[in-house]
Each structure stands twice: as structure tokens, then as C-alpha cells.
Amino acid sequence: MRYRRFGKTNLWLSVFSLGTMRYLDSEAKAIETVQQAVAQGINHIETARGYGKSEEYLGVALSSGVDLPRSQLYITSKIPPTAEADTMRRYIDESLKRLKVDYLDCLAIHGLNTWEHLDLVENSCFSGVQQAIKDGQIRHFGFSTHGSLELILKAIDSGLFEFVNLHYYYFFQRNAAAVELATQKDLGVFIISPADKGGRLFSPPTKLQDLCAPFSPLALNYRFLLSDRRITTLSLGAANPTELTQPLSVADRDHPLTSEELKVLADLETHQSAILGTDKCSQCYACLPCPENINIPEVLRLRNLAVAYDMTDYGQYRYRMFENAGHWFPGVKANRCTSCGECLPRCPENLDIPALLDDTHQRLNGPSRRRLWE
Known part of the structure; x- marks a missing residue:
């Protein structure tokens, strides 16, 4: 220790x-x-x-x-x-x-x-x-x-x-x-x-x-x-x-x-970029605020991980807490998106954010989750 x-x-x-x-x-x-x-x-x-x-x-x-x-x-x-x-x-x-x-x-x-x-x-x-x-x-x-x-x-x-x-x-x-x-x-x-x-x-x-x-x-x-x-x-x-x-x-x-650990971490980044391509969210947070109170960067982070690394179980675990954990995990689910377009000109990667939000909801939605002690 x-x-x-x-x-x-x-x-x-x-x-x-x-x-x-x-x-x-x-x-x-x-x-x-x-x-x-x-x-x-x-x-x-x-x-x-x-x-x-x-x-x-x-x-x-x-x-x-x-x-x-x-x-x-x-x-x-x-x-x-x-x-x-x-x-x-x-x-x-x-x-x-x-x-x-x-x-x-x-x-x-x-x-x-x-x-x-x-x-x-x-x-x-x-x-x-x-x-x-x-x-x-x-x-x-x-x-x-x-x-x-x-x-x-x-x-x-x-x-x-x-x-x-x-x-x-x-x-x-x-x-x-x-x-x-x-x-x-x-x-x-x-x-x-x-x-x-x-x-x-x-x-x-x-x-x-x-x-x-x-x-x-x-x-x-x-x-x-x-x-x-x-x-x-x-x-x-x-x-x-x-x-x-x-x-x-x-x-x-x-x-x-170590050099071997650094190589694995670098390879993880390379793999994520290759798999996600032009759909990768870089987590710059420029898309916020969302008028519907969707935590767009967090939703798309969970999508990044699910698509690139098959971390779907983790993504579902976290995504299902939206609307169920109050200030511990703020924001609403991605299906609340109205395609208003306010986030689009703010995104430096020109992501089709409404389409990605919809895709994330389809991948990760399910029964609600709450904080453990609740």
C-alpha cells in the first residue's frame, strides 16, 4: 500500500x-x-x-x-x-x-x-x-x-x-x-x-x-x-x-x-476514432445549453463507449438514471429532443446531434435506475 x-x-x-x-x-x-x-x-x-x-x-x-x-x-x-x-x-x-x-x-x-x-x-x-x-x-x-x-x-x-x-x-x-x-x-x-x-x-x-x-x-x-x-x-x-x-x-x-500501458491507452483512442468516424463526440460541451435539458455530451459519451468498446451494459446503467436521480444525474432522456436545431451550429464537428441522440436512446433505454441507497 x-x-x-x-x-x-x-x-x-x-x-x-x-x-x-x-x-x-x-x-x-x-x-x-x-x-x-x-x-x-x-x-x-x-x-x-x-x-x-x-x-x-x-x-x-x-x-x-x-x-x-x-x-x-x-x-x-x-x-x-x-x-x-x-x-x-x-x-x-x-x-x-x-x-x-x-x-x-x-x-x-x-x-x-x-x-x-x-x-x-x-x-x-x-x-x-x-x-x-x-x-x-x-x-x-x-x-x-x-x-x-x-x-x-x-x-x-x-x-x-x-x-x-x-x-x-x-x-x-x-x-x-x-x-x-x-x-x-x-x-x-x-x-x-x-x-x-x-x-x-x-x-x-x-x-x-x-x-x-x-x-x-x-x-x-x-x-x-x-x-x-x-x-x-x-x-x-x-x-x-x-x-x-x-x-x-x-x-x-x-x-x-509504462510504455506498454501508454501504447494500450493510445490504441484505445485510435480504435475509438476509427470505429466512430465522423460520429465521434469529442466532449467539448459547446452544444449546451439544450432547451429541452438534455445533457447532450453525456448522452453522446455513453454512445461513444457503447459503439467503440461494446460498453452497452455500462451505457444502459448510466442512461437509465436520467429523469430518475434528480441532481445526482441531471438531464432528461434523448427522446425528448424536438430537433429544434439550436445545438447544430455550435458543434465544431458538425455532428447530426438529433440523429445521434435518437440512436443512443434506441441503444440504451430500458427500465429506470435509481441511486443505490434509494
């Missing part, structure tokens, strides 16, 4: 952090998984008020013989933005009680996803956080986000936060500018769900496996992230001890990408 400085918090975190969103139905599995993770070098565990019984189960696990002093075990919990400082203080007290700890090493705003959320932090609940810090209940403050790049940059630049939890992977590099700005501002960078949201890479399609050979797609994505020294730690959402094995097999491989 390798350890890195978590920005201005000055905490040294393991390059993999144990995320506990999937501790929804088994206290025994939670205890076993936490103990095994700590035994293998993980010193940072992340939970949230909104993750079902996760805080409660983690509290039991932490009091069940974890072989690491509290001063060397770092606990993060997340609380949504609140309209009142007193509500934030109450939520903090409740989280501490469930976790059976006297303080949180890190508290993150959970889901700073809209401009209204940032306003709530700046003008409402931040004073409650400040008081909790003064009282010794919280040591460091940050935010977790599924929001737009513009919002993330604004939040990083606000000076309120010491770390950021965000989406950034080989197959989604939109937030590269946020990683860079966080580094410049000395914020710790925590990458959310690189195995699942990063492409469901724990069960990759055969085509993607073949294109990534001799590496697995998951290991290659981990290496892409671990080789980036701006990134502190990656979330590992193991629901049982066996799910620790594959990620932790690369936990000491944080050296620069």
Missing part, C-alpha cells in the same frame, strides 16, 4: 479508501470487510448520512477490534447541504453517535451538485461546520460532487474547502481542470467510484478486454489514476472482503505509466 498527502489537511491517506455505500444489509459483512481492509493497509474509510445503515454498521465495525489506533485511522462522513446551521450541527451529532466516535477526521458536503447547494454552504450551513470544527468534532472540511465542471471549479476556488471528492477516470476526463485547480489550491483529491462509475470495469465486455490486453480494463484505469500524483486516493466500494483483492493488487503500483 502507498500513502499520499491529502492536500492541506496534511493527512497521509492510503491510495485506496474503503467506501461503504454498499453496506446496506449486513452488519457482519461490514465488520469483516473493514477489518480486512485495515489489515491490508487501508487507513481511510468513507461513509455518509444518506447511505442507509452504513454509519451504524461502520460504528459497530470500528468498535469490534480494528487493529489500528484511532489516531492512525481516518474517518470521513458526508452530510447534504442544509438550509440552517443548527440542522447541520444536529446531523453532525447524529453521525458521530452512529459511528461511535468523538470526532470526524473529515466532513464532506454530500452532493454539492447545484449552484443552490453552493449558496446553502456559503450562506447557511457553513457556520454550523465552523462551530463543529471549533468544538473539535470536525477536523477537516470538503465536498463531494456530481455537479458541472463550472460549479466544481467555483467551489474549489471559494476557499471554504480542504478537499474534493469527484468523478474523473480514463473514460471520463471532463473534470481534469478541476483536478488541476484543486492541486494548485492544495486541496486533497478523492476519486469517486473508479470501478463502477468509471465504466463498470469489474465486468468489462470482451471487446474492451481484448483492446486492453495484456492488462485488465480495471487495472488499467487504476493505473491511469494512481500514476497521477495530483490524486490522493481512490474509492474502493467493497461489500465483502473478496472484493478487496483485485483493487489492492495494484495498490503499490503508483509509478508513472
